[in-house]
Amino acid sequence: MNRLLWRLLPLTLAALLLASALVYLVFARLYGDPLEDIARKQAAGQIFLLEQYIDQAPGDEWLARLNKVREVSAQRYELLPLAQVLPTLDERRQEALQTGALVLDIGAKALLRRVDIRGLRYVDSEAEVLRISGLPIDVADVWRREALRLLLVALVLLLPLVWWSRAHWRGLLALSQTVQDWAAGRLHARAVRPVSASLQPLAEGMNQMAARLQGLLDGRRDLLHAVSHELRTPIARLGFGLALLREAPSAEQRDARLAAMEGDLDELQALVTELLGYSRLEQTPLQLADVDLQTLLQQAAATWPVPPAAAALDLAIDASLGSARADARQLARLLDNLLSNARKYAVQQVRLSAAPLPSGGWRLRVEDDGPGIPAADAQRVFEPFVRLQRDVDASLAGHGLGLAIVARIVAAHGGQLRLEASRLGGACFVAEWPAEPPLVVH
Structure with a gap:
């Protein structure tokens, strides 16, 4: 069963009803109550009779013409004191009635209007209100039409909702099945x-x-x-x-x-x-701080043994290197492992270089003139406990974790570690990482 649809359906219908009520209130506020316009059209015959026949009588004949209409009309015509009518109306309708405008009472199917404002039609006519009741006003029919229109709109909206929710629900079931497979160990x-x-x-x-x-x-x-x-x-x-x-x-x-x-x-x-x-x-999460790369590289080079105890170290630092957002302790360990690895296999020369990346971030290169690494083993050297040269020369110490640690440090900073052919003839390890490392250790 598409439970998603049954959860969205009442919300959609409620939103549609709320939107209809909001439209009604906004239009009533800006342009007047639309129901009054409808009721005015339904009572147009009686309004025309009042304005074009009764009101057109001379001042002293207005009351007589009103009585003639009373005798033949199906509606009830009453003259009520203004003071009695005003308390039954809201403030807006009171103001309209005071100015001589027609006021509709939709619930009572009646209209109200003062006889006149200046008292010219008969004595004290300005203090009386003409009330015509029994008007052919039927707003219930209007509500039925609006309900039918709303129902049609809801049906049209529900068609894409049914289609979307069905596809969405099937997708959720597929994802749920995948999660169950993972929970089972697959x-x-x-x-x-x-x-x-x-x-x-x-x-x-x-x-x-x-x-x-x-x-x-x-x-x-x-x-x-x-x-x-x-x-x-x-x-x-x-x-x-x-x-x-x-x-x-x-x-x-x-x-x-x-x-x-x-x-x-x-x-x-x-x-x-x-x-x-x-x-x-x-x-362990990264302890990020602004690290002066030039100082860090110079400190690492300062611990390099003096030849002939080790191969010569060439240091090439770009003048625009600047500071990096990184973990200083981890970067120092990265440098130490790469330099130790290069010192172990180099013959006469090791080169350490660093420069900023054009797209932002940094590149670090450590290369040597040693035997190098076969292309087929370019990825294996970053795996734990892999020691290619020790299979040939058992005198080379180590457990094969140095490069694996370097690869993990670079990955934690959101970068990549790769092996290239060195211009010195041996191996060249290139570490690149972005200007802003991720918040999560990779």
């Missing part, structure tokens, strides 16, 4: 609505939410698998070292075993620390 389900449908923006937002939830759950699952694999190695080494420690015949061998186990513990602690930092990025 996050791959998507809300499909035509582009022209009114619910399409809602369906698009729901699909984006479902895709993000599915991505988060998939990421958590993959992260859990990767963590279990990464933890297994140092724990296994610790167990093996402990077994060897029990069998060590000398103090020197025991000290060597203990030193190796301490190294494994340090590696395990470093891994846990990086995991905590990676997971907190998703849950």
Whole structure:
């Protein structure tokens, strides 16, 4: 059942009635009561007889001509004291009667008018009112016509309302079914609505939410698998070292075993620390402030080791860089991770450059002259625990979380992190983010 229609139907009819009443009141206020115009037309014969026959009599014959009309007319003609009639009228009608105008009493089917204002027709005629009752006024028929007109208008309005509410209700049922699929764990389900449908923006937002939830759950699952694999190695080494420690015949061998186990513990602690930092990025909102990018970059460059301990660092900062609306602590971590990654693989040179974007925002580039990254692995390097070069050179330390943390920081600022070919021959990481980061961490 289309419950939406049954909820809108009484509201639509009530709004239509309210609009009709409002139109009546406005027109009555501006142009006079339309019912009086209708009643005046219905009583046009009696008004014509009064104005064109009775009132055309000479002053001393007016009363005699009125009596002749009384004898043949189906209406009742009465002369009433003005003082008696005035209290029965509202202020507007009293004023009209005082000026000698015709006053209609629709409910009583009568009209009122003073005999005259100056008392010229008979003695004290200015103090009397002529009341003609029994007029052929039937406003009930007018109301029936208006009701029929209102009904026809309502029917015409209800046709598109029925069509729209039916389509809208079916769309809501489809969205409800999609939500039930999500509640049952089927996050791959998507809300499909035509582009022209009114619910399409809602369906698009729901699909984006479902895709993000599915991505988060998939990421958590993959992260859990990767963590279990990464933890297994140092724990296994610790167990093996402990077994060897029990069998060590000398103090020197025991000290060597203990030193190796301490190294494994340090590696395990470093891994846990990086995991905590990676997971907190998703849950911690940005602490936005105006950050002087030039100062931040210079501070990061100041900690760079002096060659030959590391490759040389070239710093290229655009003079119009200015300040950025960002999280200073997260940007500092982004720089540290990118520079550490470049220092690890560079041979002789690393270049750090920054410039504002033409459309607003900022671009940061870190490139090196190292071995580079194959194009096929351009996206994998941003996944947690991916270490391409360590598969070749086991001496390269790290757990594969540095670039994943950088990617999450850039995404939290509403930007993108991508890998390009470096002009130095190695890898080039480019981070771009807008002038105003979003309020929600992505």
